[in-house]
Structures are given as C-alpha cells and as structure tokens.
Amino acid sequence: MDASFEKNLKELFQSSTHYTAQIGEYILNSGGKRLRPRIVGLIGRAVGLPEEKIMPVAYTVELMHTASLLHDDVVDGTEIRRARPTANQVFGDKPALLAGDFISASAIDTMCGIGSLDLIKGMVQTIKKMAEGELKELEYAQAFHDRLDVYLDIIYLKTATLFEYCAYAPGLLAGLAGDVLDALVAYGRSVGMGFQIVDDIINLTPSEDDNKDPYNDILEGKSTLPLVLVFRENPRVLAGVSVLSGPKERQEYLIPYITPDILKKSKDIAQAHLDDAVDAIRRTGITMPELLQIPGAILAQLDRRF
Numbered sequence: 001m002d003a004s005f006e007k008n009l010k011e012l013f014q015s016s017t018h019y020t021a022q023i024g025e026y027i028l029n030s031g032g033k034r035l036r037p038r039i040v041g042l043i044g045r046a047v048g049l050p051e052e053k054i055m056p057v058a059y060t061v062e063l064m065h066t067a068s069l070l071h072d073d074v075v076d077g078t079e080i081r082r083a084r085p086t087a088n089q090v091f092g093d094k095p096a097l098l099a100g101d102f103i104s105a106s107a108i109d110t111m112c113g114i115g116s117l118d119l120i121k122g123m124v125q126t127i128k129k130m131a132e133g134e135l136k137e138l139e140y141a142q143a144f145h146d147r148l149d150v151y152l153d154i155i156y157l158k159t160a161t162l163f164e165y166c167a168y169a170p171g172l173l174a175g176l177a178g179d180v181l182d183a184l185v186a187y188g189r190s191v192g193m194g195f196q197i198v199d200d201i202i203n204l205t206p207s208e209d210d211n212k213d214p215y216n217d218i219l220e221g222k223s224t225l226p227l228v229l230v231f232r233e234n235p236r237v238l239a240g241v242s243v244l245s246g247p248k249e250r251q252e253y254l255i256p257y258i259t260p261d262i263l264k265k266s267k268d269i270a271q272a273h274l275d276d277a278v279d280a281i282r283r284t285g286i287t288m289p290e291l292l293q294i295p296g297a298i299l300a301q302l303d304r305r306f
Contacts, residue, residue, distance in 0.1 A: 133157025
C-alpha cells in the first residue's frame with residue numbers, strides 16, 4: 001500500500017488519549033506487508049469498485065488485523081515482533097489490550113460508514129471467529145498434541161477467516177453472483193491457510209533476517225503443523241515431551257526432531273492450500289495477475305531455509 005494509505009490509517013488511531021496514538025503509531029511504524037488490505041484493493045479494482053468504496057474496507061481489515069496482533073501478543077506473552085519489542089513490552093499489557101479494543105471499535109466505525117448491513121454482519125462474524133480461534137489455541141496449548149484437525153481449525157479461525165473476509169467484502173459490494181463470491185471466499189481461505197502454515201514453518205527454521213522470536217511457538221506450547229507431523233509419525237516424542245516441565249527444556253528436546261523431511265511435508269501441505277487459492281481465483285474469471293502471484297510469493301518465503 002502507498003504513503004496515502006499509511007497516512008490515512010494513522011489518522012484512524014487518533015483519540016483523546018496519548019496512549020492510543022502512541023501505541024497505534026508504534027505498531028504501524030513497525031511495518032508489515034499489508035497483505036490483507038492489498039487483497040481488498042486488488043479485488044475491488046478488478047471488479048470495478050471506485051476508490052471511495054474500496055479504501056474504507058482496506059482500512060477496516062488492517063485495523064482488525066492490528067487489533068488482533070495487540071491482543072495476541074498480550075495473551076501469548078510475545079516479546080519480539082517485526083524485529084522490535086512488542087507494544088505490550090513497551091507500554092504494558094493493559095494499555096496494549098485497551099488500545100486493541102479502541103482499534104477494533106474504530107474498524108467497526110469505519111465499516112458502518114459504508115452503509116452495508118451485510119458487510120458489517122460479515123465483519124462481526126469474522127471478529128467472533130478470530131477470538132474463538134485464539135481461545136481454542138489457548139485451550140490446546142495446555143499440552144502438546146497430535147490433532148491435525150485441531151491445528152487446521154485453529155489457523156482457519158485465527159488467520160484464514162480474515163483473509164476470507166478480505167476477498168469476500170469487495171465482491172459483495174460489487175454485487176457479484178453467489179458462485180463468484182464462493183470462489184472469492186475459497187481464494188481468501190486458501191491464501192490464509194497457506195500463509196499461516198508458512199509462518200509456522202518459518203518460526204521453526206529461523207534465520208538472521210527474521211523479525212520474530214525463533215521457536216517461540218514451542219515455548220508457548222503450540223502444536224503447529226511440523227510438530228503435529230512429528231508427533232503423528234513418532235508418538236514416543238509426544239510422550240517424551242509431555243513429562244518435561246520447563247519451556248526451554250521442551251524446546252531443546254523437540255528441535256532435533258524438526259527434520260528437513262518434516263519441514264518438506266509441512267511445506268507440501270502449505271503448497272496444496274496455495275494451489276487451491278490459484279484454482280479458486282481462476283474460477284472467478286477475475287483477471288488480475290497480482291492475485292495469482294500472491295500464493296507463490298507466500299511460499300517463496302521458505303526458499304533456502306531447509
């Protein structure tokens with residue numbers, strides 16, 4: 001997204017408290033790919049929506065994403081994001097949580113200005129799913145597990161559901177037919193699933209250029225895809241880690257089992273979702289090369305990691 005997008009996004013963080021502006025500016029200045037609003041913009045322009053209809057949706061999805069990051073970092077105790085201390089580390093948990101609430105309300109306020117009840121309903125359902133995903137992840141982070149269905153459901157709720165909305169919203173505003181909307185939703189969902197699996201693999205294959213804590217998923221007790229595959233192939237590893245008490249001890253125990261073969265199998269699952277995304281966008285009949293390129297760009301983040 002361009003400088004105008006960044007400027008207008010920051011203006012949505014303005015309030016009567018210094019905390020909101022400080023935390024908003026801090027998290028926005030930390031960067032980010034802005035992939036979610038980019039998908040909104042690409043689809044919106046491809047279906048002929050004017051900028052005044054596209055941009056409020058683009059701002060809304062980035063606000064929703066930003067609020068979820070603030071909440072997730074507090075819940076997970078994350079210390080590093082995008083190569084900087086997280087907002088909760090700098091400003092404290094309470095200000096970060098409350099800023100997240102303010103940003104969520106700003107997203108709803110922005111969407112209400114569009115005047116589409118169906119769009120607002122879709123956004124509310126998306127927020128509910130994202131919260132449900134975080135709660136489900138917390139529930140299953142009590143102990144490592146080998147439930148592939150649980151892992152896939154968590155990443156759908158936490159991540160892919162917002163990508164679904166990014167693809168669905170401009171199609172709904174443009175009045176597209178039901179089968180085209182379904183294909184757009186499938187595109188967003190598949191991009192989101194592949195995106196999160198790739199992100200989980202990156203966490204277990206750190207490099208010097210990464211901007212997140214390496215292996216923190218293990219420290220937080222999260223059974224991400226590579227670990228689920230390890231546990232399913234070798235149940236004694238799951239039994240072995242279950243008797244260890246310290247996060248660092250569990251980390252040291254598990255890392256040797258994250259082999260190139262396990263990582264390759266995880267990557268193949270990510271690629272299957274991203275291939276589905278390409279198929280889905282082709283079914284829409286929307287001709288926008290950038291939408292076809294996004295899945296490949298996501299997968300390319302794993303190049304030279306293993």
